[in-house]
Each structure stands twice: as structure tokens, then as C-alpha cells.
Amino acid sequence: MNPKIGKIIALFTALMIALLFTGVGYAMWQKTVTITTTVNTGELDWEIESGSVTIKDPKDPPTIDSTCDVGMTNIRLLDKNVGYGTYKLKDNDGDGDYDELEITLGNVYPCYYNHIDFWLHNDGSIPLIIEKVIIEGQEYWSTPGVLNLDLSGDGNPDIELRWGDSFGTQLHYCESVDISFDVHVLQAAPQGKTLTFTISIVAVQYNEYHLPP
């Protein structure tokens, strides 16, 4: 036999034996214990309660108008039914509850006053806290008092808006809170116009609520 071939056979045999040992190592008995974890996340959700919206001067039934002085003081009834308020609830994200309240004040005039009231309900599974309100792009972390809003962009305020205090209110599952605001049309409001405003109420999960900056 060629000594070179003998060397190769010896090396191959040694390799085979080494592989055998390794194979034994891998064949060692073992048992695996498995932890299967399922995380079902909760839902942070709230809604405008259907049927909870009340308007002091609605269109139906016809109701006598109200007025007040500047600063939302001296609220009183007038003697005619001229202006009115209507509302519509919307589900914008399609999750089956109402997340937008569309308020329309029709045929209103300087000094006209109306009050809108509704309930917000925690229909999620995580407690939430009312963190802030954004009125016409401006954030408020506490009661802003009576706000003057220039909706026509002519530099003069057209309405006064007073937001009720609900900041920091915590709602557990199925709890509700009463929210309300007042609108007072000011002297500078233009005739025959449509003026719009937007208010966003932001709620956060209870453990992420931070005190106002």
C-alpha cells in the first residue's frame, strides 16, 4: 500500500471517530419546557353617549332664545324664538361609538347665547384621564375661563366660549363625566355668515397622565 494512501485512510478514520463522539454528544437526552405567553392589550376608548346631548335652545321643540352680557354674565331669556342649536353625532373611526359632536347654531345674532351639555363615557377597558382640551388649535390644560374667538379672521372676536372644568377627571370602565360649554355671539359677528370652530378633548391612559406643564 502506498504509505500516502495509508495516511489519508488513518486521517479519515480519525475524523469519523471524532464525528461519532460529537454525534453522541448531540444525541444526549434533553427535555424542553416552553412558556407560551399571550398578551391581550386593553383598549383606551371613550365615546359621546348617545342621547346625552342637550342644547338649551334647540330647534325642536321651538324654544325662546337666551342672551347674556359680555363675559357670560347675567344669562337670561329673551322673548322670541329666532336662533337655535342642532347637533349630530359621528363615528369617524368606525369603531361603533361616537367620537365627534357636530354642533350647529342657526340664524344667530349678536348677544345670542346657547349652552351645550353632553356626557363622555369610558367604553374602553383602561382607565383614562382627561388631559387637555384643544380649542381652535390652542391647548388648555386647565379651565381657560371665557375665551374670545375670532372665527371670521377680521381681527375682532365673533364669539365667546366658556368651557366647563373637567381637566384631570379619571374615568374607569363604564364611568361617565358631564361636559358642557357655552357660546355667546358677540357684536362683531358678521351677518349671514357661517363660522366654524373645533374643540378636541384628549384623554390619555391613566398612568401616562402628567400634570399640566
Added chain:
Amino acid sequence: MKTKMTAIFAILMGLLMLVGVSYAMWEKTITITGTVNTGKVDVQFCKVQVSSDEKKYVSSWGAVVTDPEHITVTIDNAYPCIWYTIDADINNVGTIPVIIQSITVTSLPSYAEYYLTGAKVGDEIEQPGSAIGPDTVHFDIEIHLLNSPMTPMDASFTFTVTIQCVQYNEFIHP
């Protein structure tokens, strides 16, 4: 240099991760959309007529509604002791009830007199379609030249009657 850049990049990534975590906080927003449709205060004249008790048809008269809020009345060849009457309606064509706040007469010469009947301060004119009351107020203005030596012949004068209507809730009792 390369190590430094890598370190800065790693720190930035770490910070972004932290920021990402805080933005991931759950929140839900309820929106209120408010629409304010303002009404309109608007009145105008209609059914304007001018007449006279003159029997000889020496004078002539006419009225032109210059614009819905302005009547121009012209009386020619007028003379003392004849009554000329302008009668018209004030119609509420807006959407808000109004009340007559004031009626003023300017530039009336001393040798002429006028009487206004019908419309008066405090009269309410409802908006069209109101079930409470009429959306129209009628008025007569009678003009009379005095039989006085002060009354000039071959002269001309112009006077103005202004009727101010305000939205019903802004009426101030005089």
C-alpha cells in the same frame, strides 16, 4: 473619526427610540365641531305711493325707490295748504326680528310741516314666516306747506326721513 461618528449615530438612535416610546402612549380624542350660522338684519321699502288732496292737478309728484332702503320723492310746483302723502311699507326681509329704534327728520324747513302715522318707535317687525306677528309695518308721511309769508315761491328744498331698525334684542327704550 469613524468610531466617533458611529457613537453619535448610536446615541441618536437610542434617543429616537426613547422618544418613540413616549409618543406611543395611548390616547383618544373626542372632537366637537361647532358651526355658527349668523342671521341677517335687513329691511326694505315696498308699495311706495305718493298722493295728494289737490283737486286741480297743478302740482305733480312721484316716488322712486332708488334702492330697497331709499325712497326719493319729488313734488313739483307745490304750494301752501295742499297735503302731499307718501305711504309705503317697511318689510323685514332678513332673518331676525327688528324694532324701529328711531325716526328722524332732517333739513325740514320751518315753513313745512310733516306728520308721520303708522310706523312708530318701538314697533316690532317680525322676520318673514314668523307666526308671532306681521313682517311689515305701514306708514304715511304727510307733508304740508304752511300758508305763511315765510313760504317762498319758486324754491326748492330737500328733507330726509330716516327710519332706523335694530335687531329686536338690541332695542333701547328711548
